[in-house]
Amino acid sequence: MNEARMNPVEEMPDPSRRKFLNTAALAGLAGAGLSVGLSACNKESAPAPAASGGAPAAPAAAHAASDIKLHMAPGELDTYYGVWSGGHSGECRILGLPSGREIKRIPTFNIDPMSGWGITNESKKVIGTRPDGQLKYKTGDTHHIHGSYTDGTYDGKYFWVNDKIHGRVARIRGDRFECDAITEIPNIQGFHGIFSDKRDPVDPAINYTTRVFCGNEFHIPQPNDGRDLDDPTKYYCLFTCVDAETMEVRWQCKVDGNMDLVASSYDGRFACSNQYNTEGGARYEDMMSAEMDACVFFDIARIEQAIKDGKSFTVGDSNVPVVDGTKAANADPKTALTAYVPVPKNPHGVNASPDGKYMICSGKLSPTCTVIEVSKVADFLDGNLDDVRKSVVAEVEVGLGPLHTTYDGRGNAFTTLFLDSQIVKWNIDAAIKFHDGDKSVQYVVDRIDVHYQPGHISSDMGETKEASGQFLAVGCKFSKDRFLPVGPMHPENEQLIDIRGEKMVLLADHPVHPEPHDFVIVRRDIIKTFQVAELDWHPLALRDAKESGVFREGNKVTVKIASQAPAYSLREFTIKQGDEVTIILTNLDKVEDLTHGWAMPKYDINFTVNPQETKSVTFTADKPGVFWCYCTHFCHALHLEMRTRMIVEPA
Amino acid sequence: MKSLSTLRSLIAGTFLAVAGLLSPLPAAAQSAYEAPLPADINTNPDLCASLPCQEVLPGADSFSERMGKPSYVEAYRTDNGDKQLVGYVFLSTDIVDIPAYSGKPVITLIGMDTQGIITGTKILRHSEPILLLGIPESVLTKFVNQYLGKYVGDKIEIGKGRDEEGYIGLDAITGATVTVIAQNQVVMRSGVAIARQVGILKIEPKPAIRFSALDEKLGWDQLVKEGSVQRLTVKPEQLGMPRDDQPYVDMYFGYLNTPSVGKSVLGDGGYRNLMSRLGPDDHAIFIVSNGSDTFKGSGFVRGGIFDRVQVAQDMDAYTFRDLDYLNLWGLEAAGAPSYKESAIFIIRGQGFSAAYPWKLVFLANKLDRETGHRDFVSFDREYWVLDKYQEAGRPTVVKPDAPWVRVWKMRAVEIGLFTALLVAVAVVYASRDALTRRSTRKNKWPVNAFKYTFWVISIGFVGFGLLAQPSITQVLTWFHSLLFKWQWELFLTDPFIFLFWIFIILTTFVWGRGLFCGWMCPFGSLSELIYKVAGAIGLKRFQFALPMKWHNRLKWIKYGVFFVLLAVSVFSMGLAEKLAEVEPFKTTFLVGMFNRAWPYTLFVAVLLGLSIFIERPFCKYLCPLGASLAMPSTFRWFGLKRKQECSSCKACAVGCGSLAIDEHGRIDHRECMHCLDCMILYTDEHACPPLSQERKRRTKAGLPLTPIGKDGYYIPIKPVPAAAPRA
Numbered sequence A: 001m002n003e004a005r006m007n008p009v010e011e012m013p014d015p016s017r018r019k020f021l022n023t024a025a026l027a028g029l030a031g032a033g034l035s036v037g038l039s040a041c042n043k044e045s046a047p048a049p050a051a052s053g054g055a056p057a058a059p060a061a062a063h064a065a066s067d068i069k070l071h072m073a074p075g076e077l078d079t080y081y082g083v084w085s086g087g088h089s090g091e092c093r094i095l096g097l098p099s100g101r102e103i104k105r106i107p108t109f110n111i112d113p114m115s116g117w118g119i120t121n122e123s124k125k126v127i128g129t130r131p132d133g134q135l136k137y138k139t140g141d142t143h144h145i146h147g148s149y150t151d152g153t154y155d156g157k158y159f160w161v162n163d164k165i166h167g168r169v170a171r172i173r174g175d176r177f178e179c180d181a182i183t184e185i186p187n188i189q190g191f192h193g194i195f196s197d198k199r200d201p202v203d204p205a206i207n208y209t210t211r212v213f214c215g216n217e218f219h220i221p222q223p224n225d226g227r228d229l230d231d232p233t234k235y236y237c238l239f240t241c242v243d244a245e246t247m248e249v250r251w252q253c254k255v256d257g258n259m260d261l262v263a264s265s266y267d268g269r270f271a272c273s274n275q276y277n278t279e280g281g282a283r284y285e286d287m288m289s290a291e292m293d294a295c296v297f298f299d300i301a302r303i304e305q306a307i308k309d310g311k312s313f314t315v316g317d318s319n320v321p322v323v324d325g326t327k328a329a330n331a332d333p334k335t336a337l338t339a340y341v342p343v344p345k346n347p348h349g350v351n352a353s354p355d356g357k358y359m360i361c362s363g364k365l366s367p368t369c370t371v372i373e374v375s376k377v378a379d380f381l382d383g384n385l386d387d388v389r390k391s392v393v394a395e396v397e398v399g400l401g402p403l404h405t406t407y408d409g410r411g412n413a414f415t416t417l418f419l420d421s422q423i424v425k426w427n428i429d430a431a432i433k434f435h436d437g438d439k440s441v442q443y444v445v446d447r448i449d450v451h452y453q454p455g456h457i458s459s460d461m462g463e464t465k466e467a468s469g470q471f472l473a474v475g476c477k478f479s480k481d482r483f484l485p486v487g488p489m490h491p492e493n494e495q496l497i498d499i500r501g502e503k504m505v506l507l508a509d510h511p512v513h514p515e516p517h518d519f520v521i522v523r524r525d526i527i528k529t530f531q532v533a534e535l536d537w538h539p540l541a542l543r544d545a546k547e548s549g550v551f552r553e554g555n556k557v558t559v560k561i562a563s564q565a566p567a568y569s570l571r572e573f574t575i576k577q578g579d580e581v582t583i584i585l586t587n588l589d590k591v592e593d594l595t596h597g598w599a600m601p602k603y604d605i606n607f608t609v610n611p612q613e614t615k616s617v618t619f620t621a622d623k624p625g626v627f628w629c630y631c632t633h634f635c636h637a638l639h640l641e642m643r644t645r646m647i648v649e650p651a
Numbered sequence B: 001m002k003s004l005s006t007l008r009s010l011i012a013g014t015f016l017a018v019a020g021l022l023s024p025l026p027a028a029a030q031s032a033y034e035a036p037l038p039a040d041i042n043t044n045p046d047l048c049a050s051l052p053c054q055e056v057l058p059g060a061d062s063f064s065e066r067m068g069k070p071s072y073v074e075a076y077r078t079d080n081g082d083k084q085l086v087g088y089v090f091l092s093t094d095i096v097d098i099p100a101y102s103g104k105p106v107i108t109l110i111g112m113d114t115q116g117i118i119t120g121t122k123i124l125r126h127s128e129p130i131l132l133l134g135i136p137e138s139v140l141t142k143f144v145n146q147y148l149g150k151y152v153g154d155k156i157e158i159g160k161g162r163d164e165e166g167y168i169g170l171d172a173i174t175g176a177t178v179t180v181i182a183q184n185q186v187v188m189r190s191g192v193a194i195a196r197q198v199g200i201l202k203i204e205p206k207p208a209i210r211f212s213a214l215d216e217k218l219g220w221d222q223l224v225k226e227g228s229v230q231r232l233t234v235k236p237e238q239l240g241m242p243r244d245d246q247p248y249v250d251m252y253f254g255y256l257n258t259p260s261v262g263k264s265v266l267g268d269g270g271y272r273n274l275m276s277r278l279g280p281d282d283h284a285i286f287i288v289s290n291g292s293d294t295f296k297g298s299g300f301v302r303g304g305i306f307d308r309v310q311v312a313q314d315m316d317a318y319t320f321r322d323l324d325y326l327n328l329w330g331l332e333a334a335g336a337p338s339y340k341e342s343a344i345f346i347i348r349g350q351g352f353s354a355a356y357p358w359k360l361v362f363l364a365n366k367l368d369r370e371t372g373h374r375d376f377v378s379f380d381r382e383y384w385v386l387d388k389y390q391e392a393g394r395p396t397v398v399k400p401d402a403p404w405v406r407v408w409k410m411r412a413v414e415i416g417l418f419t420a421l422l423v424a425v426a427v428v429y430a431s432r433d434a435l436t437r438r439s440t441r442k443n444k445w446p447v448n449a450f451k452y453t454f455w456v457i458s459i460g461f462v463g464f465g466l467l468a469q470p471s472i473t474q475v476l477t478w479f480h481s482l483l484f485k486w487q488w489e490l491f492l493t494d495p496f497i498f499l500f501w502i503f504i505i506l507t508t509f510v511w512g513r514g515l516f517c518g519w520m521c522p523f524g525s526l527s528e529l530i531y532k533v534a535g536a537i538g539l540k541r542f543q544f545a546l547p548m549k550w551h552n553r554l555k556w557i558k559y560g561v562f563f564v565l566l567a568v569s570v571f572s573m574g575l576a577e578k579l580a581e582v583e584p585f586k587t588t589f590l591v592g593m594f595n596r597a598w599p600y601t602l603f604v605a606v607l608l609g610l611s612i613f614i615e616r617p618f619c620k621y622l623c624p625l626g627a628s629l630a631m632p633s634t635f636r637w638f639g640l641k642r643k644q645e646c647s648s649c650k651a652c653a654v655g656c657g658s659l660a661i662d663e664h665g666r667i668d669h670r671e672c673m674h675c676l677d678c679m680i681l682y683t684d685e686h687a688c689p690p691l692s693q694e695r696k697r698r699t700k701a702g703l704p705l706t707p708i709g710k711d712g713y714y715i716p717i718k719p720v721p722a723a724a725p726r727a
Helices: A017-036 A039-044 A059-063 A121-127 A284-288 A300-308 A374-381 A428-436 B002-022 B129-133 B137-145 B177-198 B220-226 B259-277 B403-410 B412-430 B432-438 B445-465 B472-483 B488-492 B495-510 B514-520 B522-542 B548-554 B557-571 B573-582 B585-591 B598-613 B617-621 B624-633 B651-655 B677-682 B689-701
Strands: A080-085 A092-097 A101-106 A142-150 A153-163 A168-173 A178-184 A194-196 A211-214 A235-243 A249-255 A258-264 A270-276 A292-299 A322-324 A338-344 A348-352 A358-362 A368-373 A392-397 A402-407 A412-417 A422-427 A444-449 A454-459 A471-476 A492-498 A505-512 A519-523 A549-553 A556-564 A572-576 A580-587 A596-600 A605-609 A614-620 A625-630 A643-649 B073-079 B082-091 B107-113 B118-125 B155-158 B167-170 B229-234 B249-255 B282-290 B309-313 B316-318 B341-348 B358-368 B373-383
Touching: A080 A142, A121 A178, A121 A614, A142 A194, A142 A519, A153 A194, A153 A519, A211 A258, A235 A258, A235 A270, A249 A300, A258 A348, A270 A348, A270 A374, A292 A300, A292 A374, A300 A322, A338 A368, A338 A374, A338 A392, A358 A402, A358 A412, A368 A374, A368 A402, A368 A428, A392 A428, A412 A454, A422 A428, A422 A454, A444 A505, A454 A519, A471 A519, A549 A572, A556 A572, A580 A596, A580 A605, A596 A614, A605 A614, B082 B177, B107 B177, B118 B137, B118 B177, B137 B177, B220 B229, B220 B259, B229 B358, B229 B373, B249 B259, B249 B358, B249 B373, B259 B282, B309 B341, B403 B412, B403 B488, B403 B495, B412 B432, B412 B445, B412 B495, B412 B514, B432 B445, B432 B677, B445 B514, B445 B522, B445 B585, B472 B557, B472 B573, B472 B624, B488 B495, B495 B514, B495 B624, B514 B522, B514 B624, B522 B585, B522 B598, B522 B617, B548 B617, B557 B573, B557 B617, B557 B624, B585 B598, B598 B617, B651 B677
Parallel strands: A194 A258, A249 A322, A348 A402, A402 A454, A556 A580, A572 A643, B155 B167
Antiparallel strands: A080 A092, A080 A519, A092 A101, A142 A153, A153 A168, A168 A178, A194 A211, A211 A235, A235 A249, A258 A270, A270 A292, A292 A338, A348 A358, A358 A368, A368 A392, A402 A412, A412 A422, A422 A444, A454 A471, A471 A492, A492 A505, A549 A556, A580 A614, A596 A605, A596 A625, A625 A643, B073 B082, B082 B107, B107 B118, B229 B249, B249 B282, B282 B341, B309 B316, B309 B358, B358 B373
């Protein structure tokens, strides 16, 4: 086992890659498969021609005509919102689809001088600060973004996104597309998968999202305070439930293995997470020792009952109740909090089908997709099924490096094949029949080349029961030759594919700044945003320009300013060197889109205030002199004249 | 030098006198006719900075800035430093857009005290031609002054008032009915709108719509067909622009709160989303448009209103700003057209009820190609949620009658009498053979009894009573209407003139213009009656007719006058109307001889004075109306009868007061006034030379005198081929 084998991607030469893949990559994978012992998989692998992974899509398919309108004529509006994560840029983004136009960036875990995110007092409070007032974290890594549900479909209220680096979950308000809360989850590292629940497992009246489930990829010694640095028995992962409304951590669940992605069932009973390193190994070879990995199902109602019943403990400083969801502690399925469904090693991605019946785990290293029937997991936990592996109703080869799956709502699954740089369209029912023994069934419907190395995939409303099967977006990790070269750092390539017909049709390439991971595609009529802000949103908002002025309490000075195009309410304001100055700026303009900016030279401050919005900054006036504060956001014909003097008198 | 300056002042004086003829208004008096107004009159927040607010609210000494919607200003009086609200001042065009006769609004500044009593009205600008020429402007001022002391909540209408129904009447302006009806609406609607807004009048909100359970998805064509989607199209030529195949705007619009309509247009998701955005008093409409221009304009970009569209219901107009606008994602209804521009607008306010009809109004500027002047025009289309979508069906809506309908109702009795008169005239004339046979040269009373009766009636009742004197200006107006835009309302506002013209057109083509001119024209009747009376009282010896040679030259003058007027009207209707003063009608009947400036009175006096000596001098030589009718008379259906012998016989021609019979005995139906004298002769066996000859022959021969046939001859004793009568 060497690195090259584990990651054959790096071996791939660019020219005639398809040919190469047909031979070398297969061989490489076969080697990997043998070395890690994918017996379960291999046993079932039949030489289904469609699943051989190598058949290149007919070139015609890639150029086939599609009448999906990609170019929006001037004034024309996109039909879908694409809600995108931004990866280690730490932000989120809104794209208009199907045009692919980027409409907005939502600073989340990053710092954004345009809006002032990470600069204003309000954003600092959301992000979190150290005792000295500095930001606690300046970095973030957003991967997966999922919306709030009502009755099995998006309601447009919230979107949640993870920060893998620091283990934080951020909430984005769907009515403003701004981050309004960030919660740091205790005792985890590598917060990877995240998913909102779709309804309450117990109360049928709560047919909407109230919980957000958070996976945990990196196991750490618990508590991670330096006492058990190298004792593998003290290492474990915690699955976390966060309250959707309060954003407080409700509970955590101790789990065997590392959790990758997370999904939630439509009936509200389960959250689940595909796992690797069920061995709990700290080193690579230890992570590969077991025959199978798992997809762990959490019985939410049972966990919450156990906490009610006091069967919980806490870890370290955290007072979040933790229940034990390990295999050892849950031997009796009838009372078990968790069920570990074995899946081939090392899976990546778990996605709920729109009909609510199945969870599909992608094989990553195994060329298979595993179809788990949710009701059979329930049967197992209710004592009606003797072996939880029997909940796997299909496990079929789809191609090399299957990662993520989306749906068209018509019974077909679309799985990204990372190694093949393809998308495979396969029929779930056909795969189940094939798995049941009818080897004549062709479950693979179509394949299409994408460019290159696809990761996440998402169709229009594909994560909801309203999956409408018009088109899908696929996040290609490599763009290589697809755009004008801009140096060694390449953009990602988000591609769009028409999935309305039997054959997929590649529609468009869109370069995106690295590195979005996941995204959801939301019908535009679901989103309902404010046109302008409301003064009430900020308790310190100036109601009238007359309220502006300089207010001193000792060396603490508050400067209240209103902006109304093309002027600030104070033409100048004077403070003393050494003052701790808080500037409160309310934009009293009520005209839609009339945003003002506030830049302060040499004080490293810039932010914008939207109509009727208020923001504040606090800093120490440590440099005497005159500082022209000016409007950075073009607001008026006299925008350039919109400025005010901050006069800092020397101490 | 002195003599030179005297000369100069003399010339100037003469010039002034001539100018005075054309423009009778005293130069010193301030006229509101097309008066220039401050450019920012509709937008300046400080309304009273440039307008005489104090004049309409006596006692006020300071005023607020414009406030409210529609806007008004508060008026204050300061007593001992104590500033008290004493009333409100508002500009009519801020509130209502009611065009007067000219098609333009009379811009009026109105004051009202805190009790809702009108304290003053001032006409800042009007474009009414009648007030320019016929009626002194002071009459309109006098009219609007009638509102002083009236309560805005009262029902006030023009006319006598109906006590039993609580209507207070106002004296109208004779000859300017449309102007005062419009002005009444302007003053009352503006007053009510502001009184409601400031709380003097309680707002009685119309009950909100309650939708029926009907909830169905309709295709676009169905929506359009059933009226749930309406269309408002404005063509470039309606805005004074060159004609084009592509409309200026072509808007489909509809009311989205109605579940069936909203869901059909927006889809279920779109409808749900939209409704969740609306407050309880909010209403959403959509507009999609094609056409060469935008209905959105750009006024909204910086927070202003969308200045091209508004929604109107009763007295309320709803405009929209950026926050009242939402994107229309698309049209979900099957078969919907493509479009260039779209919007969802939200009507906010309790006053609006979708249960009742409302209008989408498109506001535009119309270029007057004659003057290059831009005028504010609006186009609208009514929308009313269908019966089936309302739980209790459409409520009963009593719509105020259109001004013309009100006029017709108000004057139903006179209209009946007038119609009867016109019918009677036609019947009498149709029976002329019977009357002429009964008459002889010596005794024309069987004809004249009717004719003189009609003359008297037309002078007294039609002319002085109903003021229904047809005029060349109406011909010019028609001419323009035919060329540009035919509006029935314009003609229907004066029922007598309208009916009269139906009579005129019919009789001119059937018999020639003589029936109107000779029997029914009030001025013509007056003119000839004077001639007849003068003759009867012994002035006959002074009466004369121009020699035929001169008559045949001068009679063409009236055609010249007509064509000059027609030509001028193409360039300026206003000037043509001024020049139409060549007709003495306005002075004689509409305004009254003693109500006008002396040149007009003198002109009428000269014409009527001449009538003592010459039969109908104005009709024969000047009347452009007669000229305009004379031309189609060429194509009359039935003419007067002639015999073979008429070509050489001069008996009729000698007696023809109209000088319409030429040396060959032919009757010129363009000149003939249908006095019927020649028709009396036609069957007069003593006066008609050929008939008289035959009578004598038969008497000599002892033959019997058979009755006179239709051909004007004795019915032959033996069947012999009769000579065809000549028309």
